[in-house]
Amino acid sequence: MQDIILLIVGAALVNNVILARFLGLCSFMGVTTRVDTALGMGAACTFVITISSIGDWAIERWLLEPYGLGYLRTVAFILIIASAVQLNEALFRRYSPTLFKLLGIYLPLITTNCAVLGVCLLLVEGRYGFMDSVVFAFASSVGYSLVMVLFAGLRERVALNDVPRLFAGPPIGFITASLLALAFMGFSGMGAK
Amino acid sequence: MSPSGQPFPEDRDVVESVVRVIDVDGDVVWLEPEQTSACGSCHASAACGAKPGSARLVARRFTLPNDHDFQVGERIVVGVAEQSVRRAALTAYGIPLATMLVSGVTVQKMGGGDLGAAVATLGGLALGIGIVHLQSSRLSKRVEYTPHYLRRASGIDAACGLDRS
Incomplete structure (x- = not known):
């Protein structure tokens, strides 16, 4: 069980899809204006990434590799x-x-989210067994959802403050994202896989 | 008030989205959701299904009563209770994921091997979708899961995809 926990911590926090691997940045900036939609988008991506990892693992193991x-x-x-x-x-x-x-009304289409393809390609690099692949994909997407929700919460708070005109909108969003990335750098010392 | 007589939530507790009137069919209007600024704006929109009128957006069309004399091509703002999107997403995606992972990990830990775990995972997924189906029938009776008309879309709604930040 310890190996699964280490895998989850490593994929979700240490090597976070958005803040460490810089994948899914489009939705990170575009769908994080409200916590509810960010959470919905995160849940949808978690589902799609996890389901895709099953098919990708099977194709890689039984077709592409042999x-x-x-x-x-x-x-x-x-x-x-x-x-x-x-x-x-x-x-x-x-x-x-x-x-x-x-x-369908409130969540954007997710076929273009590069985080989905990125995680699937990372599975190949990791050469995991079936369940480890699924858990890795699930944990990576939970990390993605976590950052989406955190960032949406920060943006909701920033929207209530007086931001200088030159920083209003995307500039303050990028500054907030960089501070969030700095905070996540703290996890890199944990030494998980 | 909603058609069923239940009160709609206050405006501050509503999640909004812009939709376009596609067709007026007697007492109802057909509406198509517009994509947020993160989607549908790149050169690949035609290929990925985010282009207006694409098959994937057509599948997302829905109806509302034509209480406000809507015209084809008009853009309006619809809303649902704030927590509905969160609850709907967690129900639709969370339950199948949970059943899938629990069944897969359990079989793997019992020595089922990769193939056994794969079969158990897919079985768990099917079970989860069955549970969501039952849950969905229950939720369909609740008014807060039905989008309702808020207002006609203004220039601000159009320019920033409802981003008020």
């Missing part, structure tokens, strides 16, 4: 991610129309 097709990895993974997103939407439209309608 037949030396590593050069098709990016294309194959993009295909799997797109399929996972479509499958996810189709299932929710069929089985949870109320939630699909509500989330």
Whole structure:
């Protein structure tokens, strides 16, 4: 169990997808104006990343690696991610129309989020077993959601203050993000995988 | 007041989104959500499904009663209770993830191997989706999970995607 906990801490905090690997920055700046939408987006990405990791692991282990097709990895993974997103939407439209309608209005489309592809490619680098891959993908996306929610909370507070005109909007957002990144650098001393 | 007679939440407790009137069909209007500034603005929008009118956005269309004489092409702001988006997302995504991870880790720890864990994970996912289906039927009866009309979209809403910060 200790190895799973170390994997989770390492993926979510030490090597955070946004603040350490600089993935998913588009949604980080674009969807963090409110805590609720940031949390919704984080949950959606967590689901898609975790589901995609299952397909990616299977394709990598049973197709790309044995037949030396590593050069098709990016294309194959993009295909799997797109399929996972479509499958996810189709299932929710069929089985949870109320939630699909509500989330469809308030959450942006997530096929273009590079964090999804980035995490899937990191799984290959790590050469994990099946469950470790799924846990790594889940923990990475929980780290992504955590930073999204923290940043959204900070932006909501910043919006209530008098910011100098030249810093209003994205500039103060970037300064806030850099301070958040500095805070997360503290985790790098933990020495987790 | 909502059609069911239940009060809508106060304005300060509402999450807003801009939608466009696509069609007026008798007493109802068909609406299509607009994407936030983070999406649909790059050169790849046509390929990723964020372009207005794309199949993925068409699938997200929904209806509202035409109480305010809406016209095709008009942009309006709709809202739901603040906590509804959070609860809906946690229900829709959290439950399947939890059942999936618990079943997968349990089988792996019992010595099931990679294939056994994969089957258990997919089984857990199916179970989670079943639970969400049951939960969704319950939530559909609650007014706070139904978007309602707030106002016609202004220039500020249009320019910054409702970002008031």
